[in-house]
Amino acid sequence: MTNGIEEMLREGFDRLTADARAPAGMVSRAQRHNCRRRIASLSAAAAGTGMVAAAAVITVTAVVPQGGPAPRVQAIAYVTSRAQQALATVAQAKAIEELHATARNGTFGFTVLNMALSHQQYPPGSAVLPGVLGSVKAQRMTSWFYHDLVLQEGFSAAGKLVFTSSIGIVTSPAGKQVPAAYGAAYPARTRWLSPLTGPNGKLPKLTCAHAFPGAATPHLRATILKALSCKLFALAGHQRIGGVDAIKLIMKPLPGLSDRETLWLDPSTYLPLRTSVAVRGSHGQVSLLVQDYRWLPPTAANLAALHAAIHRATIPSKFRMLPPADLPLAGFNTPPASQP
Amino acid sequence: MAREWGSAEWERLLAERGGQLMGTAIALGGSRAAGEDLLQAALERVLRKPRQVDWDMEGYLRRVLYNLAADGWRRRGRWRQKLPLLRSEAMAAAADDTAVVDLRDVLVRLVLQLPPKQRAVIVLRYWEQRTEGETASLLGCSEGTVRSAASRGLQRLRELAEPSAGAGTQLTEERS
Numbered sequence: 443m444t445n446g447i448e449e450m451l452r453e454g455f456d457r458l459t460a461d462a463r464a465p466a467g468m469v470s471r472a473q474r475h476n477c478r479r480r481i482a483s484l485s486a487a488a489a490g491t492g493m494v495a496a497a498a499v500i501t502v503t504a505v506v507p508q509g510g511p512a513p514r515v516q517a518i519a520y521v522t523s524r525a526q527q528a529l530a531t532v533a534q535a536k537a538i539e540e541l542h543a544t545a546r547n548g549t550f551g552f553t554v555l556n557m558a559l560s561h562q563q564y565p566p567g568s569a570v571l572p573g574v575l576g577s578v579k580a581q582r583m584t585s586w587f588y589h590d591l592v593l594q595e596g597f598s599a600a601g602k603l604v605f606t607s608s609i610g611i612v613t614s615p616a617g618k619q620v621p622a623a624y625g626a627a628y629p630a631r632t633r634w635l636s637p638l639t640g641p642n643g644k645l646p647k648l649t650c651a652h653a654f655p656g657a658a659t660p661h662l663r664a665t666i667l668k669a670l671s672c673k674l675f676a677l678a679g680h681q682r683i684g685g686v687d688a689i690k691l692i693m694k695p696l697p698g699l700s701d702r703e704t705l706w707l708d709p710s711t712y713l714p715l716r717t718s719v720a721v722r723g724s725h726g727q728v729s730l731l732v733q734d735y736r737w738l739p740p741t742a743a744n745l746a747a748l749h750a751a752i753h754r755a756t757i758p759s760k761f762r763m764l765p766p767a768d769l770p771l772a773g774f775n776t777p778p779a780s781q782p
Numbered sequence: 783m784a785r786e787w788g789s790a791e792w793e794r795l796l797a798e799r800g801g802q803l804m805g806t807a808i809a810l811g812g813s814r815a816a817g818e819d820l821l822q823a824a825l826e827r828v829l830r831k832p833r834q835v836d837w838d839m840e841g842y843l844r845r846v847l848y849n850l851a852a853d854g855w856r857r858r859g860r861w862r863q864k865l866p867l868l869r870s871e872a873m874a875a876a877a878d879d880t881a882v883v884d885l886r887d888v889l890v891r892l893v894l895q896l897p898p899k900q901r902a903v904i905v906l907r908y909w910e911q912r913t914e915g916e917t918a919s920l921l922g923c924s925e926g927t928v929r930s931a932a933s934r935g936l937q938r939l940r941e942l943a944e945p946s947a948g949a950g951t952q953l954t955e956e957r958s
Contacts, residue, residue, distance in 0.1 A: 447889065447936060447943075448908045454890035455909040459808045464800025465818060469792045472825040 518677045521689055522670045524712035529667050532713065532737045538744055539587040539663060540736040545774060548721070548729035549579040550596045552605070552627065552770040557636065575770055578627040580604040583772065586748055587662065588740070590621065593752060594772040604628060606755035607772040609638070623769055626757040633757050634764040650674065662735075666705070666714055669693070675705060683715050684734075713737050721776050729776045787839055792825065799840055806844065809905045810851040812894040824850055848920050852902040885943065892942045893935075899923075900935035907932050 532539070543550065554574040580596025592609040607625035614620045614637065626633040650672035653665055669675065675691035682688070688706035695702070706716045718732045738744045764770070796803070807824070808817030824847040893901055899921070906917040907928070914932075918925045 447939060450886045450889050451893070451904065451908045451939075454886035454888075455809045455905070457886065458890050459805035462801050462805040462808055462814070462817070464796045464804045464821065468796060468822055468825055469789050469829070472822060472829050473789060475822075475826050476830050 518673075518675065518691075521677060521691070521707065521712070522673070522675070525707055525714070526667060526670055528712040529663055529670075529714075533663065536589065536740055538738040538740055538748055539585075540738060541585040541587075541662060541733050542736075543583045543585070543731065543733045543774065545581070545732070546730040547727060548731065548774055548776050549581065550583040550772065551575065551578050551580065551775045552607075552772055553775075554764075554768050554770045557767045557769050571768060574764065574768060575627050575630055575632060578605055578630050579775075583774075584751075585662075586751060588748060591752075593748075594625075595751065595755060596772065603755055605772065606757070607770060608752075612637075623771075624757070625770065625772075626755070626761055627770070631758075631761045632764060633761040634768060634770055636764075636766050636769045666717075669703075669705075678704070680709070681706065686710075686715060688715050711737075721774075727777065729774075731774045789829070791839070792829065795840060795843070803840070803843065803847070806905070806910065807847060809890075809909055810847065810902060812891070820847060820851060845920055848902050848906065849922065851905075852899045852921055889939060889943055892939055895942060896935050896938055900931045900938070903928055903931040904935045904939075 552575040554571045556571055578596075581599040583594055583596045585592070585594045590609075590611055594605075594607045596604040596607075598604050605625060605627040607623070609621065609623050611619050612622040612624060612635070621638040622635055623638060624633075624635045648664060648668045650668065653668035653672050653674060674693050676694055678690040678692045680687050681690045683706045686708055689709050689712075691705045691707065693703035693705070703717060703719045705714060707713065708715050714735045716732065716734050718730060721729045721731065804817060804821060807821040808814055811817040811820045824843055827846050827850065828843055893904055896904065902921060903917060906912045906920065907914070912920070914925045914928045918928045921928070
């Protein structure tokens with residue numbers, strides 16, 4: 443036996459590595475890891491450019507439907523942070539937000555506000571005009587949010603367009619570009635064009651008490667972000683949503699609100715996949731609102747699809763025009779609320 | 783002519799040379815599990831950017847393997863996490879007078895207590911029998927760095943192994 447340390451090292455290494463064999467499947471495993479890493483890094487690139495963020499959305503849209511990474515034990519703080527980062531990324535990318543809402547034991551219709559009244563410090567209920575558009579009911583609603591544009595379309599169970607409701611920039615009679623709400627309710631043969639300039643156009647500041655994403659608000663991303671920053675969610679494991687092993691979060695009880703919201707996040711992108719909210723009516727009946735989200739990069743194809751949706755719904759000029767002060771807001775109605 | 787290496791080519795390389803590559807990874811990592819992790823990480827690295835190649839791809843993979851061991855692990859601080867565990871293993875072996883201590887195995891375990899770059903140099907120089915020039919080229923450093931890392935590494939191994947070696951075993955460095 444030699445005392446030479448080099449020789450002993452060599453022999454030691456020979457013994458350690460005897461019969462070494464590369465396990466099968468290393469290459470395919472490496473490819474899978476790389477794929478997951480690429481998706482995760484793209485979606486987390488909140489600090490990057492809009493193009494990077496857009497690429498993240500594209501990649502996620504293209505790759506993720508087969509399912510994300512294996513479930514991991516995560517802390518709510520980590521999940522919240524990643525979700526906030528992901529939502530900031532799609533905001534930077536100026537992504538098109540698409541939302542498909544369906545309801546059980548409820549419909550989609552309008553709450554019409556008289557803006558002249560709502561502007562005057564009246565209690566909120568006093569500004570609601572319950573008789574206006576009360577008969578308009580849709581079974582599902584699709585919404586798009588892009589830049590300053592909000593487009594909401596209600597459909598019957600048979601897929602017929604029931605209403606179109608938009609908030610966007612229109613040209614006033616004086617030739618100025620002003621924000622306005624406009625749309626039409628086809629069964630009621632009614633249309634509206636309500637300028638949102640001046641104090642009426644101001645939105646109330648979002649607070650934790652109102653950060654309730656399930657309320658079909660037209661400011662979904664901001665509402666979800668607010669709910670996350672208010673730490674309103676708790677982790678509730680994983681659940682398969684559309685083939686994805688989604689991270690499930692349940693909203694903690696809010697003071698004075700019996701409705702409970704569930705939020706599912708894509709485990710690869712941490713973007714919201716779905717929200718659902720169970721709403722208990724005044725007679726104890728429960729309605730369920732489910733909203734599925736898509737976050738689309740503003741590619742030519744996606745913008746063309748949005749453009750097509752905008753022009754799909756024409757607003758006939760022969761329809762009865764609501765007074766300019768009446769502002770119809772599309773949303774989810776539980777049965778008692780939809781029956782004046 | 784240059785061609786692009788895809789997964790099929792890497793599969794073939796692993797089928798033919800996987801044993802040797804795995805051996806190197808185990809020597810660098812200190813255990814079969816760590817070696818497997820290391821080789822897996824190196825494969826991920828080389829697969830991340832498919833490239834046109836007209837040269838030795840095993841050499842390319844090895845270079846990544848050595849550098850991951852020398853740099854990546856140090857950055858992640860994994861070797862520091864292993865220190866308490868290894869130290870207690872070595873001390874337990876040294877304290878047991880009745881056990882037949884195989885100094886060769888102890889030495890290999892003690893190599894893990896070295897900083898990653900010293901460890902990589904030790905494996906390349908004393909197990910793979912590479913010259914100082916080859917080692918320097920593979921690790922992307924100067925021959926002087928290799929010399930000093932090897933010298934310091936061996937010196938440290940001597941210090942660490944002294945309790946295990948016992949009174950009757952004298953460790954000397956064989957110079958070639």
